[in-house]
Structures are given as structure tokens and as C-alpha cells.
Amino acid sequence: MIYVKDANLNLAWNEVNIGGNIYGGGTSLEVNTGDWRLLIPAWIEEKCKHCMLCFPTCADSSIPVKNEKREDFDFKHCKGCGVCFKVCPFGAITWEKEDK
């Protein structure tokens, strides 16, 4: 059995975990799932009331909350679905075409 932190591309068939099991959590943090976004949300901090309506709707946990206040988006994992933009009653979130 090998922990994910020790996994590498030199592992032979008899060294990888049976059935593709992953030991040691947090692996999705390493995966950039934000690269298929078409529209991107933006947080306008001065309009934000920290009402906390947006963060529970985020399917990708890309709205970090600390000390009862939200912070800027985690764009490594935000897929640009726009639900947060839709639920914000204060216009504190925009949702526009992303220029890369």
C-alpha cells in the first residue's frame, strides 16, 4: 500500500494500489479543475455584505470563508457555473466572459 504523497510515475504494476484506491486525502486540491471555465465570476469586495448566501451554493467549494467572512474565489477549482452570481442580492458578484 502506498500513500498518495509517495506515488510517482515510476511505480510498477505490483506497486500501485489494488483497485486504484487512494490513501491519504486532499488529492483534489492538487487537480486544476478550473481550466474549463467559459464565464468567470468576480467578487466586488466593497459591495459584499458577507451574508453567506453564495458559499453554500458553490458545488466546487471555491468560495473560501474565514472568520465568518468570505474571501476571493479559488479559481483553480471554480468552473464558472454562475450560481453564486445568481444568488447574490447585492450585485457583489459579476459573471462575465473570461479573457485569458
Next chain:
Amino acid sequence: MGIRERLSGNEAVAIALKQINPDVLAAYPITPSTEVPQYFAQFVADGQVDTEFVAVESEHSAMSACITATAAGGRSATITSACGLALMWELLYVASGTRLPVTLAVVNRALSGPININNDHSDSMGARDSGWIQLYSENNQEAYDNYIMSLRIAEHKDVMLPVMTCQDGFITSHAIENIELLEDDKVKAFVGEYKPEHSLLSGESISMGPYDTPMFYFEHQYQRARAMVDSKQVILDVSKEFGDLTGRYYGLFEEYKMEDAERAIIVLNSTAGTAKAVCDELRAKGEKVGILKLRVYRPFPMEEIAKAISHVKAVAVMDKAESFSAAGGPVFTDVRSACYELATRPHIINYIYGLGGRDVPVDVIHFVFDELKKVVADNKPGEIYRHVGVRGV
């Protein structure tokens, strides 16, 4: 000495499950396997088992429930037939690919369409390459014995693959025959406790069934393929242990009067019984005929079968399933391929028979042995892809 009883094949499997007392049994009714979960639900209601019985809404869910229960470290079982097995298809691969030793009792029935509820092997033959071990049973006794052994095979650390134990729908599932059961405590001791090395409830940080990237997927498939190869020895070891316990010994296949046979039939499940009766009849007349009854179809005992029929002049492989490959049925193509490296090979022909509950009386077996006589006399196989019992053919 075991317990002498008379049971149908479905009852035998239900009793085996009662004695095994799995953690989870999830099933959806489908003819002709319906009786098994029905009997089992009664055992649950009567408090004779402490299994979590999940009355799911489909076979897709039944297999999903078994997969997750097994991933959680439990022992799970299910039962199905025909289209129910087809609906499990996606999850069959998930169970074997995630290396979860689920056990499944298949009561063989023809696949739709057109819809037909009677026996043939199109259901389990379609699942032959899903990474499941497949055991076939001639009668109620073998269905019972194979099921009890299937847990030990599936859960062995060198295997960790699911096992389906098959018997013929209606023919053995509903026919009542004599049977010798093991005592409950002996079954309990034989199957032991399921203690997986890792499970979702073990407290460790573990993910099962995650996305497998191109960098690792191939290695996992190679592991799975190796496990199927390695399972052959485990099947033999478990069968030996079971034989020592019960006096009923099983191999990868049964050779019935094969020693000096010049003509032979290869067959599995209930038709093997009919074939043996004809074999006895012909042997009494001095004809050198034999039967090879396949018990283990996956893993396929390639070298062993080739060796067992290398001395035979002509072999008919009988498939109770079409493969629609235009090249013969599944058992036939496997057997024929197995013989390729033999220095002297028998002529091997294929008979598709008994589809959708078409009766298979002794006449069919007589016909096949007669046809083999012609193959031997001509010393050439003639048409190799044949059908028996179809009107006008």
C-alpha cells in the same frame, strides 16, 4: 455427515445464503431468480439472519449497494437473471475493477429480445469478460456448494475479484432434487469472517473508485488480469478444502469417462447431466464417448482443457448462447483457441443448442454424438458452426 434434504436450486442457494449470513443482501426480483431473495426476506423477517436486506429499485442499484457495502468492509450478496444481469452491466465492471469480492447467484435465463423467460446462457455468457469469476453448476447440489466456495475464492488476498455462480433457470432452479447440506456451524467455519485489509470504515484516509488517469489505469488493469490468472490455483485450493470437509471434490472441470474417449462433448450446467446419461448408454454399447463438464469458465482453464481433449478424435462444444460473432459460441471459440498449440488436435465443432428454453432431451445429445461419428469417419470437421434443435436446420 451432512443434512439430507430435498430442495430446488433456488432453495439451495437461499439456504446457502442463510448459513453464510452476509452483512448486506440487495436484490430486485426477476424470473426465475425471484424466489431466492423472497425466501431470504423471510429469513430476515424471522430473525434467522442479521443481514441488512435492501429492497432496491433496480438491479443497477442492487449491484451498486453490494459494491458500496463491500467497500465499507461488509460481505454482500445479490441474485439475478437475464435482463437483471444486463442492467447490472456497468457495475459488474466497477465491482471487479475496484477489486471488491461481491458474490452473485445467477439463475440463467435468455436475454431479450424478443422477451423470453426461459433458460439459456446468454445472460452470464455476455458477462464472461467483465472480470468476474464464473462458476457453473449442473444441479442444486453444485449450485449450493459453488456458492459457499465462491466467498472464499472471491475474498482471497490473491484474488479480490467478484464471483458469479450460475445455474440453469427453471431446469435446476425450480426442480426439487435430493441434496446434502452442510450444518450451519460448518458453513460458518468454512466461510469465516470477511476481514478486508482496507475498507471505507476502517478509519484510515481512503478513497475507492476514484478517477484513474492514463498514468495508472493500465497498471490497475494488469493487476486485475493477473488476479484472474492467479485465481485458478485459489479455486483449486478452496475446492480441495471443501472436498475434505464434504467428500464432494470439484476441479476446474469434470472429466466423465474421458480417459479413452474418441468422441467427446464439452458442456456446462444442467445439460451435463443429460449428456452423462447418454454417455452411459453409449458406453454400454462399447462406444468410446466422454463428457467434459466445465465448472470454471472464468478463469478459462486453457492448458488444462487442451490437455484433457488432446487424445480425442472429435469434440463437440455445446453453447447454450449465441455470440452472434458468425464464428461460433463463446465456449467453442475459447476451447478451439486453447487447442491451437497442441501437436495433434481433435476436430472441434460447435453446436448452439437449447436457446430460450428449447428442450434438450437425450435425442439432442445422441444426435451430436452421431454427427461426431461422421467427423471421425471423414477425418474432417465439415461445417464447424452448427445449430441443433432449430426447425428446418
